[in-house]
Amino acid sequence: MKSEIFIIADNIISPLGFTSEENFQHLKKMETGIKSVSGRSLSAEPVCAAVINDDKITSEFDKLNIKDQYTRLEKLFILSIADTLKQAPAVKANSSKTLIxxxxxxxxxxxxxxxxxxxxxxxxxxxxxxxxxxxxxxxxPNKALIVSNACISGVLAMIIGKRLLEQGVYENIIVSGGDILTHFVVSGFQSFKAVSNEVCKPYDASRDGISLGEACGTVILTNNSALRSPDSILIKGGASSNDANHISGPSRTGDGLSLAIEKTLHEANLKPSEIDFISGHGTATPYNDEMESQALTASELQNVPMNSLKSYFGHTLGAAGIIESIAGIHSIKNNTLIGTYNFKELGVTKPINIIKETKTQKLNNCLKTAAGFGGCNAAILFSKN
Amino acid sequence: MSATNYISAFCRISSGKVNVNHSIMFADENEESSAAFIKSVYKHYQINYPKFYKMDKLCQLAFVTSELLLKDNKITEKYSKEDIAIVVSNSNSSLEIDTEHQKTISDKENYFPSPANFVYTLPNILIGEIAIRNLIKGENTFFIFDKFDAQFTADYVNSLLNSGKAESCIAGWVDYYEGSYDGFLYTVEKTPGVLGIEHTTEQLNNLYK
Structure with a gap:
């Protein structure tokens, strides 16, 4: 009998706030963190992106009274992990039973x-x-485990955390995902002509590319049932797959993502009809969103309410899977479906069920999906305790 | 969960040598540069895959290593494509091509970022290249370690096979940075295969020296 793995603390740092709670309040009100940014050496021309205020990072970090020098990303990791440890005082970061x-x-x-x-x-x-x-x-005391697998990194890191906890070597695993916005990344996606001039429009008929963002998110996973509370969220399954089709374009049929979804539902022992909502990848590129509509339909999930949070956070790469999962977890806890900002009219060939406006509804099971360069796909399933 | 899995074959390309299953198949006598050596291996084995020339050096190394690993060890014919996993790690991620991309954006007067470079600025693209070539669709993960971690790799890959998440796995280490290169890929199966080495930390450390 495998032990159950659950999430007992979480944090999101994004332009919408430095805690999960702050972020979720903005999502509920459908307020985006993306705006036109200029003069931050990201791009020669102004670019629409979700950027965390530098002064805010400095002032939050100063509160920790740390003497050593850290990079911008390291500061975000430290702030985010520190906030989760505050929520879970029983988890000792300095224990050999804890892995990062x-x-x-x-x-x-x-x-x-x-x-x-x-x-x-x-x-x-x-x-x-x-x-x-x-x-x-x-x-x-343990060497940190580093997952770097394009845009599925965050979802994959949580899946791997779950698997390692099931083996019983560790009791608690802190999974933190982060990426910062840089000229390096912006120039690359611009060279692909993949960046929208406006706030991105996931699944919409007029979608024309991604918005980029930066964020850091952390969850603490445990197999220690003594730390379980009625508020803890279970991770019931997860899987990754590869399209084996193209390194920078998604499969046209969505069969890779569909495979990851089906393996996940199988492990979770759930039928498609038992899924209450889906937190999609929804980058707002023409090909990605179309691929998702194909994959979800193939997996008989086309009627399940679904959102993308890319029009709030931007595409935050290695952070995306984690911060979007945390938002999904708070949706389950609050029985609240978040509407997809900037979505007006469905623009994919399969009739998937995109949530337009935030609404309350009883929720138990959330499926989170992700896809990325290199043809990779991943899915993970969260459930109410 | 203690079922025995086996390293059924391996390929190592490093220090001007190609070693497949303990046989030195090809060696560089002219002390060529690293990139030239990888190309000469590709040509020596008459691999015909035009996409090779579009790849960055890291992916070229991974690709050639995987080709020689799978040449006489056709796991893709033995297992369903959904049941083959790929788990690879390295130390320097994609820093070689990252540096190239950075050069194209550092000078405003000479600004020419290219999607052909940028797409390779993620280490897991090499998994994608191997998956595309062999139509492998199973679990795939790229890890970063300071050096090859035999214990983690053995434990994680064994757990994938023992929990039914994969029937076979291509695992290993592929690193390329500033002229240093090291490609080491091996196949793991539940049956002994050509080599029949038990897939344990000790055996893996013996193999990867």
Whole structure:
């Protein structure tokens, strides 16, 4: 009999706030964190993006009274993890039974574009060193596990956390996902002509590309039933897959994502009809959103209410899977479906059920999906306790 | 959960040598550069895959290593494509091509970022390239470690097989940065295969020296 794995603390840091609660309040009111940004050396032209205020990061970080020097991303990881540990005082970060998993696509890539790596040692460019910096800060004796698997990194990191907890080596796993917005990333997506000039419009008929964002999100997972409360959320299943089709374009049929969804539902022992809502990937590129409509229909989930939060947070890459999952978890806890900001008219060929306006409804089971470059897909299933 | 799994075959490309299942199949006598060596391996084995020339160096290394690993060890014919996993790690992520992309955006007067480079600025693209070539659709994950972590890799891959999440796995380490390269990929199956080495931390450390 496998032990049950549940989430006992969570945090989101985004332009919409520095706690999950703050973020969820803005989502409920359908307020976006994306705006036109200029002059932050992200792009020669103004760009629509979800950017966290630098002064806010500094003032929040100053409260922690830390002497060492940290990069922008490391500060976000530390702030986010610290907030979850405050919520779960029984979880000891310095215990050998606690593991830290980090999810990031680009880590401290901003150092590459700054003179002399901004004063940091060159190895700070590697994600394993970011892991060392974070475990050292929290006094964690284990080597951090780093997942870097494009835009499914966050969902995948939680799935791996669940699997490791089931094996019983660890009692608690802190999973934190973060990526910052940089000229590096913005210029790359612009070269793909994939960035919308406005706030992105997931699944909409007039969608024309992504909005980028930056964020950090953390969850604490445990297999210790003594830490369980009525508010804890269960992770019932999760799987990843590959389209084996194209490195930068999704499969036309959605069969890869569909495979990950079906493996997830099988592990969770749930039927499609038992899923109350789906937190989609919804990047608002023509191909991605179309692929999702194909995959969900193939998995008999086309009627299930579904949203994308990319028009609130932007695409936050390695953070996306985690912060969007946390929003989904708060939807379950609050029995509240979040409307998809900027969605007006369905623009995919299969008639999926996109939530337009926020509404209350009894919710038990949430499916979160993700897809990314390299043809990767992932799905994870959260349930009310 | 203690079922035995086996390393059924491996390929290592490093230090100017190609080692497949303990046989040195090809070695560089002219001390070529790393990129040239990987291309010469590709040509030596007459691999015909035009997409190879579009790949960055990290993916070229991963691709050639996987081709030689799977050449006489056709796991894709033995297992359903959905049941083959790919689990790879490295130390330097995609920093080699990251640096190339950065060069194209650092100078406002000479600004030319290209999607052909940018798409490779994620380490898991090499998993995608192997998956596309072999139509493999199962579990896939890219991890970053300071050096190859035999214990984690053995434990994680064994758990995928023992829990029924995969029937077979291509696992290993592929790193390329500033002229240093190290490709090490191996197949894990529930049956011994060509090599029949037990897939344990100790055996993996023996193999990857």
């Amino acid at each position: 998993i980090l999810s990031s696509t680009k880590g401290n890539i901003d150092l590459l574009g700054s003179a002399n790596n901004n004063g940091f040692d060159k190895k700070r460019l590697t994600l394993w060193e970011t892991g060392n910096v974070i475990t050292k800060h929290f006094g964690n």
